[in-house]
Amino acid sequence: MDAILIQILNGLDKGGAYALIALGLTLTFGTLGIVNFAHGALFMLGSFCAVLFNKLLTLSVKVKDESITFFDAYKDQPYLETWFGETGTAIIDYSVPLSILFAIPVMLLIGIIMERGLIKHFYKRAHADQILVTFGLAIVMQEIVRHFFGANPIPMPPPDIVSGSAPIGAFLGINENLVYPWWRLIYLCFSLVIIFIVFAFLKYTTFGMVVRAGMADRETVELLGINVQRRFTIVFGIATVVAGLAGVMYAPILPPDYHMGMDFLVLSFVVVVVGGMGSLPGAVFAGFLLGILQSFASMNEIKSIFPGIDQIIIYLVAVIILLVRPRGLMGREGVFED
Amino acid sequence: MSIILDITGVNKTFGGLHALSDVNLKIEEGETHAIIGPNGAGKSTLLNCCIGRLIPDNGSVTFNGQDMIGMQAHDINHAGMVRIFQTPEIFPDLSLLENVMIPALAKRDGTFKFNPFKSMAKEKAIKEEAMATLADFELDKYHAQIANSISRGDKRRLELAMGIIQHPKLLLLDEPTAGMARHDTNRTIDLLNSERMCQMTKVIIEHDMHVVFSLADRISVLVRGHIITTGTPEEIKNDPKVKEAYLGESEDE
Amino acid sequence: MIKNFLKSTPLIMLVFSAVVLTAPIWLDPIGASYPDLLQKFAIFGIFAVGYNLLFGLTGYLSFGHATFLGVGSYTAVWSFKLLSMNIIPAMILAIIVSGIFALIIGFFSLRRSGIYFSILTLAFAQMAYSLAYSVLTPITNGETGLQLAQQDPRILDSLAGVVVKDGLPSPNIFGLAIPRELSFNLFGLDVNIGAGYLGFYVAAIMLIIVFYISLKIFRSAFGLKLLAIKSNQTRMKYTGFNTRPYLLTAFVISGMYAGLAGGLLASIDPLAGAERMQWTASGEVVLMTILGGAGTLIGPLLGATIIKYLENIFSALNPTELHSIFSFMPEGLQNIMVTIVAPFVGEGWHLTLGLLFMIIVIFLPGGVMEGLRHLGNLVKRLFGFNKTESSIESISSVSNTSPEGEAK
Numbered sequence: 001m002d003a004i005l006i007q008i009l010n011g012l013d014k015g016g017a018y019a020l021i022a023l024g025l026t027l028t029f030g031t032l033g034i035v036n037f038a039h040g041a042l043f044m045l046g047s048f049c050a051v052l053f054n055k056l057l058t059l060s061v062k063v064k065d066e067s068i069t070f071f072d073a074y075k076d077q078p079y080l081e082t083w084f085g086e087t088g089t090a091i092i093d094y095s096v097p098l099s100i101l102f103a104i105p106v107m108l109l110i111g112i113i114m115e116r117g118l119i120k121h122f123y124k125r126a127h128a129d130q131i132l133v134t135f136g137l138a139i140v141m142q143e144i145v146r147h148f149f150g151a152n153p154i155p156m157p158p159p160d161i162v163s164g165s166a167p168i169g170a171f172l173g174i175n176e177n178l179v180y181p182w183w184r185l186i187y188l189c190f191s192l193v194i195i196f197i198v199f200a201f202l203k204y205t206t207f208g209m210v211v212r213a214g215m216a217d218r219e220t221v222e223l224l225g226i227n228v229q230r231r232f233t234i235v236f237g238i239a240t241v242v243a244g245l246a247g248v249m250y251a252p253i254l255p256p257d258y259h260m261g262m263d264f265l266v267l268s269f270v271v272v273v274v275g276g277m278g279s280l281p282g283a284v285f286a287g288f289l290l291g292i293l294q295s296f297a298s299m300n301e302i303k304s305i306f307p308g309i310d311q312i313i314i315y316l317v318a319v320i321i322l323l324v325r326p327r328g329l330m331g332r333e334g335v336f337e338d
Numbered sequence: 339m340s341i342i343l344d345i346t347g348v349n350k351t352f353g354g355l356h357a358l359s360d361v362n363l364k365i366e367e368g369e370t371h372a373i374i375g376p377n378g379a380g381k382s383t384l385l386n387c388c389i390g391r392l393i394p395d396n397g398s399v400t401f402n403g404q405d406m407i408g409m410q411a412h413d414i415n416h417a418g419m420v421r422i423f424q425t426p427e428i429f430p431d432l433s434l435l436e437n438v439m440i441p442a443l444a445k446r447d448g449t450f451k452f453n454p455f456k457s458m459a460k461e462k463a464i465k466e467e468a469m470a471t472l473a474d475f476e477l478d479k480y481h482a483q484i485a486n487s488i489s490r491g492d493k494r495r496l497e498l499a500m501g502i503i504q505h506p507k508l509l510l511l512d513e514p515t516a517g518m519a520r521h522d523t524n525r526t527i528d529l530l531n532s533e534r535m536c537q538m539t540k541v542i543i544e545h546d547m548h549v550v551f552s553l554a555d556r557i558s559v560l561v562r563g564h565i566i567t568t569g570t571p572e573e574i575k576n577d578p579k580v581k582e583a584y585l586g587e588s589e590d591e
Numbered sequence: 592m593i594k595n596f597l598k599s600t601p602l603i604m605l606v607f608s609a610v611v612l613t614a615p616i617w618l619d620p621i622g623a624s625y626p627d628l629l630q631k632f633a634i635f636g637i638f639a640v641g642y643n644l645l646f647g648l649t650g651y652l653s654f655g656h657a658t659f660l661g662v663g664s665y666t667a668v669w670s671f672k673l674l675s676m677n678i679i680p681a682m683i684l685a686i687i688v689s690g691i692f693a694l695i696i697g698f699f700s701l702r703r704s705g706i707y708f709s710i711l712t713l714a715f716a717q718m719a720y721s722l723a724y725s726v727l728t729p730i731t732n733g734e735t736g737l738q739l740a741q742q743d744p745r746i747l748d749s750l751a752g753v754v755v756k757d758g759l760p761s762p763n764i765f766g767l768a769i770p771r772e773l774s775f776n777l778f779g780l781d782v783n784i785g786a787g788y789l790g791f792y793v794a795a796i797m798l799i800i801v802f803y804i805s806l807k808i809f810r811s812a813f814g815l816k817l818l819a820i821k822s823n824q825t826r827m828k829y830t831g832f833n834t835r836p837y838l839l840t841a842f843v844i845s846g847m848y849a850g851l852a853g854g855l856l857a858s859i860d861p862l863a864g865a866e867r868m869q870w871t872a873s874g875e876v877v878l879m880t881i882l883g884g885a886g887t888l889i890g891p892l893l894g895a896t897i898i899k900y901l902e903n904i905f906s907a908l909n910p911t912e913l914h915s916i917f918s919f920m921p922e923g924l925q926n927i928m929v930t931i932v933a934p935f936v937g938e939g940w941h942l943t944l945g946l947l948f949m950i951i952v953i954f955l956p957g958g959v960m961e962g963l964r965h966l967g968n969l970v971k972r973l974f975g976f977n978k979t980e981s982s983i984e985s986i987s988s989v990s991n992t993s994p995e996g997e998a999k
Contacts, residue, residue: 121953127706128652132881135874139945147934147942209918218645266717266870269710308726315714315721322711323702343800389829392925415831427829429822440819443812444831452813452840456599461812500830 002175009168012239013184013253015291017043018190021268022275023198023285024239029237030215030278034119035127037134040265041141042107042240046247049106050146051154053099057092094159097250103248104241111240115233123232138261146258155256155318158183183252190249194242195284201238202280211235215278246283270318276331286329290314342508342539343388343419344366348397351382357383358394359563365508370530370540372550375560377586381543384560385510388541389413389421402507410448418507424516426493430486434496436476437485438468441500467503474534475499491522495529504534511542515549527552551575559583600810611795615788623900625785631899633794635853639879639891640805641848642796645841646719648814649884650821652709653874655696655716657842659689659846661723661868663853665730668737668863675747676760678769678793680856685854686847692719693846694839703836704824718871723865762858764793771859790859797855801848802892808844809888817841818886849876878948884960893959898944905943908936941994 025039042165060076080088091098104157118137122130156164162182202208210231214221223226247256253262271290297300298310309316321328343365350358357380362394365371373381386392386401390409399406404417428439442464472478475495485496494514501509514530515523523546528555531536544550550557551571558568561583567574575578596602609616614632623632642656663685670681700711723731731737739759748760761768769790808814820827820834823975857863866872875898883894906917911935913929920928926941935943955962 028837068713078606118949118953128709128954129952131652131706131709132877133949135877136945136948136952137950139871139874143939143942143945144934147939266713271715273707273710308722311721311725312718315718318714319699322707323699326703326707338850410833411828411834412831415829421829423829423987427823429819429826431822432819436819437816440815440827440828442777442791443816447812449831449833450836452837453809454811454813456812457807457810458812458815481775502833 002169002178003299005174005325006178006180007299008292009180009184010024011295012288013187013191013291014294015288017246017250017264017287018271018291019284019287020191020194021264022271022287023241023280024242025268026272026275026280026283027198027211028236028279029272030280031211032119032232033042033123034101034236035134036119036239037131037265038114038141038264039134039136039233039239039243040261040268041138042243043247043250043264043268044256044258044261045141045147046103046107046244047156047251047254047260048149048247049103049244050096050099050156050251051149051249051256053102054092054156057095057098059151076181096156096158096248099248100245103244107241108237108243112233112238114240115236119233119236120229140262144256149258151258153257155255156251158186158252162186164177168312179268187249187253190231191246198238198242199280207231207234241327265311267314270314272328273318274321276328276330279328279330282328282330290317293317340367341365342402342526343541344400345384345388346398347400347402347446348384348387348394350380350387350392350394356563358387361397361560361563361565363558363565363568365539365541366556367539368537369555370536370542372542372554372557373560374544374547374550374557376506378562380563382512385421385444385512385541385543388510415444415504416449419478419510420501420504420506420508421510422494422497422512423513424512426490426497427487427498428493428497430484432485433482434472435465435481435484437496438499438503439464439473442467442503445504448496471499471503474502475529476530491518491525494518495526498526498529502538506538508539508541511540511544513543513587514546515537515546523549527542551564596790600806603806604799607802608799611799612792615791616695620714621900623903623962627790628899628903629791630794630859631903632856632896632963633791633798633866633893634852634859635876635879635899636799636892637717637786637794637798637855637893638852638876639883640801641845641852642876642889643845643880643885643891644805644808644848645845647891648809648821649838649841651701651704651838651842652877653700653712653845654709654843654877655700655712655719656717656845656849656871657870657872658696658716659693660856660876661863661865661873662689662692662854663720663850664857664863665723665737665853666850667854667857668861669730671739671760671762671857671861672743673746675745675751676753677747677763678762678764679852680747681762682851684750685850685857687850689850689853690847691845692976693843693850697781697842697846701835701842708791713870715875716868716873718863720868722869728923731865733865736862737859759861762861769793773830793858794855797851797861798892800849806888813837815842830952843937875944878944878951880958881956882947882951882958884958887958887960890958890960897959898947901943901947902940905936906938906940909952 021039021043024042027035028034028036028039057080058076058078060078061082062074063077063082065073065075078088078092080091082088083290084091118133121131164182165179166182166185167176167178168180168185169175202212210221210226214228214231225235267290268287271286272283274290275284275286293313294310297306297313303310341364343363345361345363348358348361348572349356359385361380363373363384371385375381383392387394388401388406390406390411393407395529401414401417401419405416406417406419408418411512432440439458439461443461446464451520469478469481472481475498477488477492477496477499487495488496498514511530515526518526527549530540540553542550542553554571556568557571557574559566559574566579566583569577593940611633614629615624618629623629638660639654642653645651645653645656666679666688667678668686670684674680674684696712696715700708700715703711724733741755741759743758745753745755745760763769767789814831816827820832820837823836853863853867856867879894879898880891881894882897883892884890910929910933912924913932917925917928917932933939935946951958957964
């Protein structure tokens with residue numbers, strides 16, 4: 001019982017990341033008709049927003065280390081600490097959540113530049129061309145990151161106060177020993193909030209209505225004389241920001257490295273396909289489902305029966321779904337079924 | 339005359355909508371049979387049930403003694419039933435000659451057969467046949483052009499040529515002149531009445547009464563999923579039920 | 592008549608063979624004539640030519656072809672370990688085994704088309720890659736990669752009485768060790784093949800053979816049918832073709848080409864690792880094909896050569912060498928140029944690759960071959976060739992359209 005609960009919890013935070021990435025992926029596919037192979041790279045860029053922000057906050061001067069008295073020692077002291085003392089230290093401690101504020105404008109800008117500069121010219125071209133050009137872009141993005149940040153993963157600590165584990169077992173009154181890292185819990189809540197915001201935005205704003213109408217029947221919306229172009233840019237921007245935020249908050253869970261985007265891209269495409277191309281609830285549902293499935297597959301009991309299942313479970317599910325029910329779990333009938 | 343296509347008691351519903359209800363239709367060998375009817379009467383649904391795109395809820399479609407229901411598109415083709423689409427379905431990236439050679443190859447090779455070591459240049463018989471067919475349709479002059487570059491009327495004639503070269507036992511034509519200018523329409527009528535084609539069994543779906551009356555031996559009228567009558571052009575012209583169906587429909591609009 | 596002769600298969604093959612076999616001579620001026628690089632040209636040429644049979648002819652974009660390359664390599668190394676160090680059985684087995692893999696993966700993937708097909712192939716490739724690193728370690732030797740060992744059984748070799756005394760054996764072709772120098776007398780000419788060139792010639796001969804097969808496929812009714820599937824698959828079905836077996840055949844053939852390429856890689860350097868199956872490797876072969884020109888006969892080969900050549904140059908450069916390249920400039924400008932160029936070379940070669948990828952897809956979807964065709968047309972127009980011919984053609988096509996039909 002506890003083992004099952006812990007596996008579900010373990011799967012949820014990963015599932016949250018999958019869901020967030022897949023949400024943007026399916027949004028751009030559903031409205032813009034674009035297959036974006038650079039979407040994983042956007043997630044990676046988000047993670048590096050956190051890294052960059054942390055670097056900016058910890059820009060330092062060399063000062064004499066007072067704690068060492070028997071010879072002249074120097075240490076790096078961030079400007080923030082020099083200027084604000086304790087407050088500065090606290091700000092640095094909270095660099096990851098604070099970098100959300102930094103990441104939103106940055107990712108939005110990247111999204112808009114990307115859509116205006118590149119994606120817009122590929123609306124009318126074949127899916128194969130879209131895949132190829134965004135694949136090229138993904139390589140370019142990750143190589144640029146590698147040029148500036150190096151090839152090694154960069155650990156990003158969460159704020160001190162949540163670096164430990166939450167006594168979730170005691171809280172639920174089942175098992176005292178059942179604990180779960182605070183940050184993963186936060187990530188799960190964070191992803192749910194973002195998902196909620198995106199859905200609310202699409203449901204309760206006129207803009208969202210047009211976007212949903214566009215997903216259902218793009219041609220009609222265009223015929224209505226609605227300025228689709230500008231909306232496309234915004235939709236793409238939103239998808240970029242969502243992927244970026246998913247990346248920012250994931251940094252303490254998985255130390256960012258330059259090629260993490262590719263791994264997540266393949267997985268999130270699988271999530272989109274399983275959920276149903278162009279279905280937003282499908283993407284969210286499938287994201288969590290696959291996260292949990294993956295977590296179960298990595299249990300020793302299951303691995304001993306099906307060796308290697310943890311490595312391939314997601315792909316296996318995707319293959320089965322595509323062959324048995326190509327429109328995905330929640331995709332509409334007849335949409336992109338061929 | 340023997341019956342080549344026998345549609346008996348075919349029903350098809352979409353959701354709650356009865357697209358076809360209890361359709362019975364017998365096509366005789368050698369005749370040109372037109373199916374007319376107002377928009378939304380179920381003409382395309384009927385055609386799709388014949389060629390395996392849709393599976394009827396019940397009833398039977400027998401072609402040349404063979405049950406057609408559930409058969410794959412390529413098997414239906416080899417049974418001898420060939421469909422010409424309303425929007426020209428051609429190979430837009432290939433030359434006109436290649437467009438016509440491919441159905442000829444299908445006729446010869448069957449559904450799946452390949453020999454990667456026999457060069458196309460050696461397929462002389464196929465090429466000659468294709469050129470002759472293109473000539474019949476006055477398309478031979480630009481046989482080397484890419485099919486996408488010719489006019490829409492020419493594309494539809496090209497598709498007709500692609501159907502004819504397979505010597506089908508039955509040719510299904512879906513509005514062969516829709517969207518054509520008058521002179522193109524007349525040209526198509528002449529082609530369908532030409533020596534090569536007039537003996538061929540044909541089922542034509544058409545709106546244009548001029549086309550119907552210049553081609554058809556018999557006409558069936560389909561209204562709201564029912565065949566209300568079948569007869570010669572003269573009988574249809576004077577049938578009060580047909581007039582009513584068409585007039586009634588136009589009052590609705 | 593002359594035109595037909597120029598396009599005849601024997602002539603093309605003669606010219607092609609001559610060009611490929613003399614590559615060590617004519618590639619010398621651009622510094623690309625050493626065996627390592629030449630072997631890569633030939634091997635990745637085979638890979639791309641095969642990939643083109645699928646993507647170029649049918650339009651199905653597979654993102655999993657590196658799997659077959661990897662399978663070919665593993666099979667070849669196992670053949671070296673278990674059977675013989677002779678590369679002939681190794682390559683035959685590599686082709687067969689990767690063909691079987693292609694048959695299985697293709698059978699499932701081809702149930703879908705478009706992006707679904709791409710994602711399915713990607714999913715299978717990732718599965719194969721993950722398994723090679725984890726559960727299949729007994730077969731693949733995981734991260735270390737599959738290597739030869741002195742005590743390998745080599746059944747056929749030991750039957751033939753070949754004993755390896757010290758060190759590792761090297762792959763050979765009927766006793767001629769691949770890395771070896773070779774001198775012989777051919778029609779009174781003293782031929783001297785330097786160390787490593789034997790490997791190139793083996794790969795080159797394979798390339799000539801598979802190019803011939805590819806040429807025959809392009810020119811056969813089979814090739815035309817595949818092109819027709821790319822053009823309009825629905826029409827193909829209603830024309831009486833069962834398209835899936837055709838697609839599967841193309842998929843398996845291209846998988847076998849990849850297997851052969853993988854086997855050759857292992858023959859030249861008897862080591863197989865899972866990184867060969869990574870999806871970036873699949874992406875690379877896609878790039879080679881579109882860079883040269885998907886659907887053209889020679890394009891993919893050109894693409895493979897260009898990419899491997901650029902890779903060789905760019906990845907070897909470092910800032911010091913850049914300084915010497917820009918040394919003709921004044922000091923300040925020199926530093927600026929080095930700073931600008933440095934991210935694109937050495938480790939940054941992949942950045943250049945990605946940019947190249949984007950530029951080609953955006954500006955030249957038909958690849959180098961399309962570029963050459965445009966160039967050819969430009970030259971023709973500039974010098975007035977073909978002018979009269981084309982104007983006659985256009986007049987005849989105009990006069991042939993409607994009026995005649997109307998008169999009837």
